[in-house]
Amino acid sequence: MIITIDDVEQKRKIKFSTFKKIAPFFKEHQLSISLSILGVLVSTGLGALLPLIFRELVDKAIPAKNNDLIFQIALIYLCILFLSVAVEFIQQLIVGFMGIEIVSNIKKKMLSHIFTLGIPFFDKYNTGKLISRIESDCEQLFMLFSSIGLQVLWAVLNILISFVVMFSINPKFAWLTTSIIPVFTLGSLLIFKKMRPMFRKERDIYAEITGFLSEYIKGIPTLRGLCNINWGIEKFKKINEQRWKYSAKIHAIRSAIWFFLMLTPNLIIAYILYESVGWVKQEAITIGTVWLFIQYISNSIQPLVMISEQIGEIQRSFGAADKIFDILDTPSEEGKLAKYETLSAFCKNIEFQNVSFHYKEGESVLKNISFEIKKGETIALVGPTGCGKTTLLSLLTRFYEPIEGRILIDGKDIKHLKKENLRSFMGLVLQDIYLFPGNALDNIRVFREDIEPARVIQSARDVMAYDFISKMPNQFYSDLAEDGGNLSFGERQLLSFARALCFSPELLILDEATSSIDPYTEMLIQKSLEQLRKNRTCIMVAHRLSTIAKADKIIVLKDGVIKEMGTHEELLNAKGVYSGFYYKQLGEQHNLSFKPEGELC
Ligand SMILES: Nc1ncnc2c1ncn2[C@@H]1O[C@H](COP(=O)(O)OP(=O)(O)OP(=O)(O)O)[C@@H](O)[C@H]1O
Ligand SMILES: [Mg+2]
Known part of the structure; x- marks a missing residue:
């Protein structure tokens, strides 16, 4: 710029x-x-x-x-x-x-x-x-x-x-x-x-x-x-x-x-x-x-x-x-509604109903997206780069508003809720992990002093981030370099998981970044993801086969539309886009030459 x-x-x-x-x-x-x-x-x-x-x-x-x-x-x-x-x-x-x-x-x-x-x-x-x-x-x-x-x-x-x-x-x-x-x-x-x-x-x-x-x-x-x-x-x-x-x-x-x-x-x-x-x-x-x-x-x-x-x-x-x-003069994000609805607990489900979206007029990003997430379920969003996965999550968090269609939580259109109210149920792990200048403790609790250090440390333990943090010179009080420059990519990801867990969200929204990490960190991330998902609803953009396969429902997005939706087994049996993607990745992981039947990535 x-x-x-x-x-x-x-x-x-x-x-x-x-x-x-x-x-x-x-x-x-x-x-x-x-x-x-x-x-x-x-x-x-x-x-x-x-x-x-x-x-x-x-x-x-x-x-x-x-x-x-x-x-x-x-x-x-x-x-x-x-x-x-x-x-x-x-x-x-x-x-x-x-x-x-x-x-x-x-x-x-x-x-x-x-x-x-x-x-x-x-x-x-x-x-x-x-x-x-x-x-x-x-x-x-x-x-x-x-x-x-x-x-x-x-x-x-x-x-x-x-x-x-x-x-x-x-x-x-x-x-x-x-x-x-x-x-x-x-x-x-x-x-x-x-x-x-x-x-x-x-x-x-x-x-x-x-x-x-x-x-x-x-x-x-x-x-x-x-x-x-x-x-x-x-x-x-x-x-x-x-x-x-x-x-x-x-x-x-x-x-x-x-x-x-x-x-x-x-x-x-x-x-x-x-x-x-x-x-x-x-x-x-x-x-x-x-x-x-x-x-x-x-x-x-x-x-x-x-x-x-x-x-x-x-x-x-x-x-x-x-x-x-x-x-x-730019209106604040919250905007002003004559009357707000309030969501005091997330009990039942989230529904996307015929949602369409574009950033620029005429350049459609999501088209007629409809699906449901039941409380406690894990949904994995998969699809090629640029197909609209992050955008879909951004509509759920109301960073952007749908151009058409609506998103409901427990039957309430989220556009009638205060954004603050909506986001209080959510834990966000974004694709670009931003770390603030400051120590590890403040980075995990995002400067919320009402969150006790003990809770921060427990969250770090739960997501396997404790080990690497405790090895730093001042442990949780160690300063992180600009944008986490002194941490590896895997460590940054674990830290962001600890951050999400620390706020005990009912709904976890996770935009997993693609990156090749060593098998040990991969194992740590897998374990911490398991912890994160425990007893909560989760909608995640996932790239790792093991994570995707464990999801209750997989949504395959391509060119802004839902191409396939179902469980891992259902989609493999369908031998469509997902099965092609799966076997291709499996082949890459094991260095085998599987011939994909559909092309996703
Ligand atoms: N803020 C923005 N303004 C304009 N266009 C955007 C913006 N963010 C994303 N896009 C465009 O919207 C499309 C979908 O982007 P999105 O980030 O949702 O893709 P994605 O599926 O998450 O990709 P990836 O797997 O690479 O993260 C892309 O063509 C992208 O260039
Ligand atoms: Mg993305």
């Missing part, structure tokens, strides 16, 4: 609906917001006084050679300058703390919401994308909340105040000197607009590098094992070189822009000075007023450049907000 920010960039329009969604996060920060706005007003107001004070100095105190007045004005100037900076400092502290708290609240809300979402959501969002949503999109929002918002307010205020003062002092001279500003603003707006796709591409390349690293670092052992490590090195070099070249190009353009942005205001000032010569000569304005204009024009140009530059940032922040709310 390559992390791309394409989707953040797609939605770049600032929408009112996004404002409405962001607003509630500010509700409890009304005091901070009011203080910050007041801070901006005060610091901008104070800052705007400085050129006026300066004018007094130039026009009155200096020509009068009045040292006392010069000293007084300089002191006032300093005090106001200090006050303005101090207010700005406090306001930035307030707004920064507020931003940190809001973003941390959004992250908290996102994370807890993500935990409630269903499996289809995770089909859409891969880990990289989600991390990018939680981290970089939230950080982008932080910028909006903490700095950009007030910067824009500061900029607008500065421009407004500067213009009002200039036009009220000398409207004619104001017209003359400010007329050049729109041209400058338009120029910088255009430049930044042209630059934005470039910045975006730079970030895309950066995301490609991050994605490459997150994807391929895990694959290093495979690449090394297959003597193709150079491929990885070369590929990385290529992307990195591309980034380097592009960044260098952007750096050069950026420097050129800054040259323009630094030079132009000075040219404008030179123009004002040039124009003012005649005005001063005619005594239409004073030198102090010329200075005042120069300072106000500078005060207006700086915010204008900032706004032109920040537009992209603001749009990106709103894009990030949209993406964050896409997640927050």
Whole structure:
């Protein structure tokens, strides 16, 4: 998976609906917001006084050679300058703390919401994308909340105040000197607009590098094992070189822009000075007023450049907000029903009635599946890879919902039950065994502290996992490597059996992974499976002949339909798909050359 920010960039329009969604996060920060706005007003107001004070100095105190007045004005100037900076400092502290708290609240809300979402959501969002949503999109929002918002307010205020003062002092001279500003603003707006796709591409390349690293670092052992490590090195070099070249190009353009942005205001000032010569000569304005204009024009140009530059940032922040709310608006897995039924015990049976399912429209995975499991029975699901075995189990656990048909437990349609209620009867052993970073004990009880260690140890004993766990340096308190990397495949499977048993489920759902393991581990797994199945209903995807043969009913799936169903003997006698599969596997196990009559795998 390559992390791309394409989707953040797609939605770049600032929408009112996004404002409405962001607003509630500010509700409890009304005091901070009011203080910050007041801070901006005060610091901008104070800052705007400085050129006026300066004018007094130039026009009155200096020509009068009045040292006392010069000293007084300089002191006032300093005090106001200090006050303005101090207010700005406090306001930035307030707004920064507020931003940190809001973003941390959004992250908290996102994370807890993500935990409630269903499996289809995770089909859409891969880990990289989600991390990018939680981290970089939230950080982008932080910028909006903490700095950009007030910067824009500061900029607008500065421009407004500067213009009002200039036009009220000398409207004619104001017209003359400010007329050049729109041209400058338009120029910088255009430049930044042209630059934005470039910045975006730079970030895309950066995301490609991050994605490459997150994807391929895990694959290093495979690449090394297959003597193709150079491929990885070369590929990385290529992307990195591309980034380097592009960044260098952007750096050069950026420097050129800054040259323009630094030079132009000075040219404008030179123009004002040039124009003012005649005005001063005619005594239409004073030198102090010329200075005042120069300072106000500078005060207006700086915010204008900032706004032109920040537009992209603001749009990106709103894009990030949209993406964050896409997640927050995704309904939780439980959904809402007007009325739920409750299943307090599993007593009788499970029925699949004409169940059909697809992940994508038009690509049917399961077609018209009907069968029954009686309480206490073991059902084995067999079939070639991709025929829909895991999918069928996912419908029973309600990770996905049937498109047609229904699944009943004790006559109750499971879609009318709370998922929590339904799953409380189930013990799941999934095909991909996920082990959490942490010790063996917590991995077995899945961090449920109400499950006593004694029960965990007993479950491990029952499924033959005790031996290998007790040989680890800290036994049940030994830390497991990332995703169980320090355990063999067989050990991981035994651990997952212990996990299922620990929760004493009434219904065991087991998606057995195919893997060749040594005969001793095979024997251990067989024994532990026997333990797991004891006194409980079991529906399992099975690959081992011995397990399959012991099932009360075998369902043979192929191309999403049930091809055969019956006991081991019945299906062998039928000499169909199952018998072909059975003899083929038996032949492989004993290295004999049986000729299969039907083809399953
Ligand atoms: N989340 C998903 N989104 C889209 N298609 C999927 C998804 N999961 C599975 N499929 C597709 O559905 C079909 C059935 O997949 P399923 O995992 O149920 O097969 P399976 O019988 O369990 O295979 P295996 O024996 O290899 O585990 C396959 O074609 C697979 O590519
Ligand atoms: Mg499967």
